[in-house]
Amino acid sequence: MAKIELQNISKTYPREAKPAVQDLTLHIPDGQFVVLLGPSGCGKSTTLRMIAGLEEPDSGEIKIGELRVNGVPPQRRDTAFVFQNYALYPHMTVAQNIGFPLKMRGLSAQAIRQRAEETGRVLGLEALLDRYPGQLSGGERQRVALGRAIVRDPAVFLFDEPLSNLDAQLRGDMRVELVHLQRRLRATFVFVTHDQVEAMTLADVIAVMSTGVLQQLGTPEQIYQQPVNLFVAGFIGSPRMNFIEGNLIAQDGMTFLKSDLLELPVRKCLPDLAANPQARIILGFRPEDAQLTPTGEVELKLELIEALGSQKFIYGRTSQGQQLVVGVDPKSHLAVGDVVNLTIPPDGMHFFDAETGTRLSRHQA
Amino acid sequence: MSALTTKETTSSTVSWLRSPQVKAMWLTLIAMLAILVITFPFVWILLSSLRSVENFLSLDLRDALPRSLDFTSYRLALQRSDLFLWMGNSLFVAVLTTCLSLLVSAPAAFALTRLRFRGKDAASIILVLSYAVPSIMLAIPLLVLLVKMRLNNSFIGLILVHATFTIPFTSWILQDFYRSIPTDLEEAGYIDGASLVRVLWHIILPLSIPGLLAAGAYSFILSWNEFLFALILLNSYDSFTAPVGVHAYFTARGADESMWAQLMAASVIVSLPSVLLFAYFQRYLIAGFLKGAVKG
Numbered sequence: 001m002a003k004i005e006l007q008n009i010s011k012t013y014p015r016e017a018k019p020a021v022q023d024l025t026l027h028i029p030d031g032q033f034v035v036l037l038g039p040s041g042c043g044k045s046t047t048l049r050m051i052a053g054l055e056e057p058d059s060g061e062i063k064i065g066e067l068r069v070n071g072v073p074p075q076r077r078d079t080a081f082v083f084q085n086y087a088l089y090p091h092m093t094v095a096q097n098i099g100f101p102l103k104m105r106g107l108s109a110q111a112i113r114q115r116a117e118e119t120g121r122v123l124g125l126e127a128l129l130d131r132y133p134g135q136l137s138g139g140e141r142q143r144v145a146l147g148r149a150i151v152r153d154p155a156v157f158l159f160d161e162p163l164s165n166l167d168a169q170l171r172g173d174m175r176v177e178l179v180h181l182q183r184r185l186r187a188t189f190v191f192v193t194h195d196q197v198e199a200m201t202l203a204d205v206i207a208v209m210s211t212g213v214l215q216q217l218g219t220p221e222q223i224y225q226q227p228v229n230l231f232v233a234g235f236i237g238s239p240r241m242n243f244i245e246g247n248l249i250a251q252d253g254m255t256f257l258k259s260d261l262l263e264l265p266v267r268k269c270l271p272d273l274a275a276n277p278q279a280r281i282i283l284g285f286r287p288e289d290a291q292l293t294p295t296g297e298v299e300l301k302l303e304l305i306e307a308l309g310s311q312k313f314i315y316g317r318t319s320q321g322q323q324l325v326v327g328v329d330p331k332s333h334l335a336v337g338d339v340v341n342l343t344i345p346p347d348g349m350h351f352f353d354a355e356t357g358t359r360l361s362r363h364q365a
Numbered sequence: 366m367s368a369l370t371t372k373e374t375t376s377s378t379v380s381w382l383r384s385p386q387v388k389a390m391w392l393t394l395i396a397m398l399a400i401l402v403i404t405f406p407f408v409w410i411l412l413s414s415l416r417s418v419e420n421f422l423s424l425d426l427r428d429a430l431p432r433s434l435d436f437t438s439y440r441l442a443l444q445r446s447d448l449f450l451w452m453g454n455s456l457f458v459a460v461l462t463t464c465l466s467l468l469v470s471a472p473a474a475f476a477l478t479r480l481r482f483r484g485k486d487a488a489s490i491i492l493v494l495s496y497a498v499p500s501i502m503l504a505i506p507l508l509v510l511l512v513k514m515r516l517n518n519s520f521i522g523l524i525l526v527h528a529t530f531t532i533p534f535t536s537w538i539l540q541d542f543y544r545s546i547p548t549d550l551e552e553a554g555y556i557d558g559a560s561l562v563r564v565l566w567h568i569i570l571p572l573s574i575p576g577l578l579a580a581g582a583y584s585f586i587l588s589w590n591e592f593l594f595a596l597i598l599l600n601s602y603d604s605f606t607a608p609v610g611v612h613a614y615f616t617a618r619g620a621d622e623s624m625w626a627q628l629m630a631a632s633v634i635v636s637l638p639s640v641l642l643f644a645y646f647q648r649y650l651i652a653g654f655l656k657g658a659v660k661g
Contacts, residue, residue: 054552074555081556087549091571100567104558148557 002065002078002155002188004028004051009060011046020046022212024060028205033182033189037199038209039235044192047209048158051190053077064155075104080149082162086141088133088148094120095129098147105152119151139170150185157182159191163198175201196236200224208232226350230357233284233350239306239313239325241284245354248281257283261322265297266349280354287313288327289348296341300324305334314340407636414438414629421626438626439634448631450603451610454520455589456638458606461524462588463581466531471577473532474539475569479551489540496533503529504597511598518600526594531584538583542576543569579649586639607635 006026012019021043028034036044049055050062053074062069069077080101088097098119099112107115120129123143133141142162149157159178163171179202182189193199199206200220208215208223208231216228227233233241246259248266257264264283288311300316312330317323326342328334351360381387413421415431418438442448476482477489507526508517516522546569554564592608599605605613615628 052552052556054555074552075558075560079556081553083549083553085547085549087547087553089550089553089568100554100559101557104563148553152558 003030003063004156004188004190005061005063006047006051007061007063009047009050009057009062011043011050011055011057013046019043019212021050021057024209024212024214026207026214026217028188028190030188031186033179033191033202033204035199035203035206036190036192036209037194037196037203037206037235038215039194041211042209043212044194044209045160046212048081048160048190048192051077051156052079052081052158054081078155079158080152080154080156081158082145082149082160084161084164086133086145086162086165088141088144090133093130093132094125094136094144094147097133097144098125098151101148101152115151116147119147122150123147138166139174142166142170142174146181150181155188157185157187157189159189161193162191164193164195171198178202196238200236208235210235226359227284228359230282230284230352233352233359237286239287241286241350242290242324244283244322245280246283247279257281259322261320262298262318264344266346281360282352282354282357284350284352285344285348286327287325290324290326290342290344292326292328292332292340293343294341296343298324298342298344300326300340300342302334302336302338302340305336316340410629410632414626414633416626418623418626421623438623438630441623442627442631442634445627446614446631447602447610448607448634451605451607452635452638454604454610455607455635458520458523458527458595459585459588461520462527462531463585465524465528466535466584467577467581469528470532470536470539470580471570471573472565474536475543475565477536478540478543479548492533492536496530496537500530500593504593507594508597517598518604520604523595523598523606524588526598527588527591531587534587535580535584538580539573539576542573542579546572575649578646582642582646582649586642589639590636611635 004026005028006024009021009024009026010019011021024043024047026047036047038044046055050057051064053069053072056071064077064079074081089100092100095113095116099116102112102115117126117129120126123146125140125143125147128136128140128144133144136144142165145162163174166174175198178189178191191198191202203220205217206220206223207217210231216223216232218226223232223236227236227241230243234243244257244259244262244264246257246262246264249256249258255266257266266283298318300314300318302314302316304315306313306315307330310330312328312332314326314328314334315323316326324342326340334340352358353360412429412431415434415436415438416428417431417433417435420428477485477492507529511517511522511526514522516525550568550572551564554568555561559567590608591606592612595606595609596612599609602610602613611628611631615624615631618624
């Protein structure tokens with residue numbers, strides 16, 4: 001059990017122009033399930049590998065517990081790492097794979113076998129202990145990889161997209177198991193993924209990364225409800241948040257968002273924003289936050305309907321051509337070509353600076 | 366109408382020529398031709414060694430195929446020359462050369478594929494280039510060097526010389542082999558608490574056995590068949606390797622018909638270990654080559 005502290009970490013790979021990780025500061029408290037989330041190439045895996053000691057940062061400090069681990073080789077960092085492709089030793093049986101870390105610590109063959117059997121029982125692998133990885137299914141291999149990680153009771157568990165090679169059903173099951181495992185072990189888990197559903201369901205805290213830079217650190221709710229910038233707002237949520245770029249204009253005691261494609265009343269908007277009609281801003285709202293009402297200010301002609309069973313999304317265009325996505329009651333009867341009116345409640349509105357992409361504080365209703 | 370028919374016929378002829386079956390037939394034909402050219406000398410040696418001594422130099426093609434299996438030449442070759450002694454020498458040299466090559470190239474190839482160090486690229490290039498230098502160019506310098514080290518006319522000298530070309534070759538094969546082992550496995554080893562040496566011993570080594578077998582078989586065959594350096598370095602009759610011994614024994618005597626037949630028989634006997642080794646390790650050897658071809 002240990003906390004992890006990353007202080008101003010930077011890393012550029014040899015022969016690469018852009019840094020993989022840039023001035024990253026991240027404090028992960030003991031016993032938390034932290035997910036590093038971002039698109040491929042955002043530096044999340046590099047960060048994880050630096051914690052494990054598989055890569056060294058160019059600058060900055062990494063601490064596991066109270067110990068500064070810069071320059072400490074991976075074998076002495078007391079981390080467990082679950083690889084995307086499991087990295088099971090193909091020439092060893094399941095029991096030997098699980099027991100390998102113990103063997104490296106010099107435990108007796110008997111003790112190793114006993115611990116491997118215990119771990120196998122916990123993960124439902126009892127019957128497979130003498131098989132080789134080549135004889136196992138994807139899900140079973142994943143369990144063996146987990147077994148190899150938990151058998152030695154490390155300070156920190158690191159996961160590099162471990163579920164991405166599993167089919168959807170199994171991925172869902174493994175997510176639940178991982179959460180249970182973390183609760184039971186009360187260990188520090190750092191989990192890398194590009195899958196926001198995984199991140200939202202697993203994490204105590206999500207760290208969203210892009211182009212080597214930490215964008216936002218927060219609980220899944222915070223990340224979803226109050227994205228700090230356009231990247232986070234667009235990256236989290238599916239279908240993604242609607243964005244409308246325009247100027248805020250005060251007129252007849254009302255504030256309007258005026259874009260080329262839409263004119264939208266924005267009730268009681270931030271006065272300092274409305275005061276400056278030159279400032280370009282971006283209004284964002286999530287598909288499920290918009291509501292269909294006969295008196296809605298925005299008219300939308302439906303072009304596509306996506307029925308997902310528990311959810312239904314309609315894709316359409318305003319008369320001026322602005323494309324929008326809206327979540328509707330899954331039982332509603334709508335057809336392509338219908339025209340609906342929608343309203344965006346004030347507390348569903350997010351404002352961003354069009355130039356910098358940063359959040360302009362949440363609209364207060 | 367008739368023009369149309371002609372056109373159709375032509376196009377169907379062309380497409381028939383291009384059909385996969387016909388292509389396969391051509392390729393098979395070419396392959397068989399190539400095999401014929403390559404194997405002809407060996408087949409000829411084999412057939413000649415079984416001919417009766419009386420009509421050995423007969424140009425009558427009917428004599429080419431032995432009428433009955435006549436092992437006289439084999440018996441004579443084994444009785445009169447010290448073929449077994451020379452093959453023993455060859456075996457000693459080839460086995461030690463192979464051990465030395467693997468001992469050096471297995472870790473070297475690993476370092477060159479996996480570790481990060483200064484001068485790595487240069488080392489890789491030098492290794493390949495050293496293999497590309499024709500051995501005749503190295504013969505005199507190596508001889509001078511060995512004389513100075515008093516290692517001429519010794520097996521140790523010959524083994525070291527053989528290692529100069531087997532090590533680059535086996536390193537090259539093993540580098541490609543190591544590249545096929547996922548880096549994750551090594552990293553998993555480090556994470557699990559193993560040092561570099563233990564990762565090599567517990568993970569890389571067991572996974573490289575096919576590669577080591579391929580590289581070992583190659584280096585054995587290279588050393589076993591090597592003639593030039595063995596001829597230059599070894600000058601006592603008792604220390605000859607098989608190719609040198611066969612050459613020395615049979616060229617020292619008159620080239621009469623019975624000698625030629627014995628030479629052929631001796632050649633067959635000497636090449637037997639290479640052939641058997643190749644036959645046995647064939648799948649590893651081809652896999653080793655394919656790796657080089659596809660990824661190298």
